[in-house]
Amino acid sequence: MFKRTHTCGELRSNHIDKTVSLNGWIHTVRLHGQVIFIDIRDRYGKTQLVFDSEDYNGNFEQVKKISIEDVISVRGNVRARGSVNPELETGEIEVAVDELLILNETAPLPFMINDRESATEDFRLKYRYLELRTKELQYNLDLRHRTYQVVRKYLSENKFIEVETPVLMKSTPEGARDYLVPSRIHKGRFYALPQSPQTYKQLLMVSGYDRYFQIVKCFRDEDLRADRQPEFTQIDIEMSFIDEEDIISYSTALTRKVFQDVINVELPETFPRITYHDAMNTYGCDRPDLRFGIELKDIKSYTDQSDFNAFKSAEMVKAIIVPGGSKYSRKIIDQLTDYVKTSGAKGLAWMKVQDGVLTGGISKFFVDHLQKTMMVDMELKDGDIILMVGDNTDIVHASLGALRINVAKREGLIIKGDFKPVWVMDFPMFEWDEKAHRHVAMHHPFTAPNPKDIEKLNSDPLHVLSRGYDIVINGSEIGGGSIRIHDTNVQQQVFDLLGINKEEAQAKFGFLLEALTYGAPPHGGIAFGLDRLIMLLADTENIRDVIAFPKTTSAMSLMDNSPSDVSDEQLKELGIALVKQK
């Protein structure tokens, strides 16, 4: 091997007449009989090599045999090109090769490296190390790398200290399913992989590390989505002697810094805030996409006056108005109807606005003066379509919340490169779980209740607001956190409400409860979903595009075929017996 003097993206016209060595992969071969052009590639770029049979002293027949993705090492002279290639950063020059070494000849490739679309995803995942040679993934991983650096630099400069917490920890009730790790030394007992380092970071506050952060892997054994992997990365932050405003101001500044330094986008100095209540009512969703309008409107007062009886018994009736939607054909409306049905809606009612009147769909159930009132109140315009769902609150919000995003995409209302951050505040502390028949924490059991609501903890727990906050950008929840409970008694009260009795609380969280008795400072924090943040920076809808070795929707790694069977000896050593599945 000739040790490289330059990378494949480095050479410019000021290098002309220099003798250089390059190492890399064959990107393309253009064979013209007596002259051969080869683009050599590494992660820095591409450079054209030329082999001329009249000048090349080596074995020209060997050069002819070179094929795409072979690894080579060359030495030669930089010279100006006859015709410049403006597509290439190194397009002003080429390297006339004197010596060639083929370092590794590639086997026939399962798919084409220069085109990510040339193979289906399962194939690319099986050969992920090849897909990682593509420009897009190399760019995305570079974004990710630069984000780590910006985060570490910003937080370090602000006196945050990076502390590693255990990956083998105690399994906790509540929240996501844990990934369990059997203990060999203590047969029959298990560690869990952290869903987040939540308890550890709170203990670090008790220990006096008043500004902590960590870029840390977290694990949740739940079903996957386009933006969810079983193992993912958080930027975990916790601070002492602070309130919500401190966390929000540092987090806003950190987010702005990342967007500025990584993709050169300037976000507003402060991010707008919305309450959970308003977000649900206006957008049907606790992570609203504010890049477009199409707000949910409560229309129950109108439908109750109409002759359309299907909505009379509905708990809630809401509508979205799509400008220009009156062009929708029966077929498109059917598609939208099927779409809202996936969120539990029984159907999708509609009316079009044409020539100043409501027409089609269920419009015949609305008498003239009612139509006029609606036109004025809702500021309806010719060309609009009203899409309506009546059902219980959850279904109305879920279905119309999803539909507004669907139609916004359909209508091209989402502008590329537009970022609309928002803080969502004032979450309820608890939700009622119908199946389990008990209260569950909306955020997590360590979230502090709003002091104003503290007396309602016993009388009216579902109306207690928490001191939690989420940061949302473009409909993606990229972070969330809270001010924590730092008082043992309040913590015990919350556990009671969650149906975790004293014994269980002691067994599961005794260490934390006890720690809170030894001088626990007021504290709070936030965790950013790093992968989702990178998705925004990389402008991709899929989390697999920002993770080097991701898993499939069924949590498999197609590359190494995990999870896989283990030997009987391994199981025996752990004291584990498998139950035969039928």
Add this chain to the structure above:
RNA sequence: GGAAUCGUAGUUCAGUUGGUUAGAACGCCGGCCUGUCAAGCCGGAGGUCGCGAGUUCGAGUCUCGUCGGUUCCGCCA
């Protein structure tokens, strides 16, 4: 746990109401070619139609099951 959708040369896809020898492009192999840059031109090889049953004289095509990919609902404190 549920729903939708996809699975055909190495790869991406086409394949008619079920009917003769399953096609194309790219890649691969061989040949020609001294200025290309997705090089070009000529030729060739390459298929258990995911897997398993069933219906039928006959299945890539229809039915059922199963495995795998993707997306969504449930789930994700």
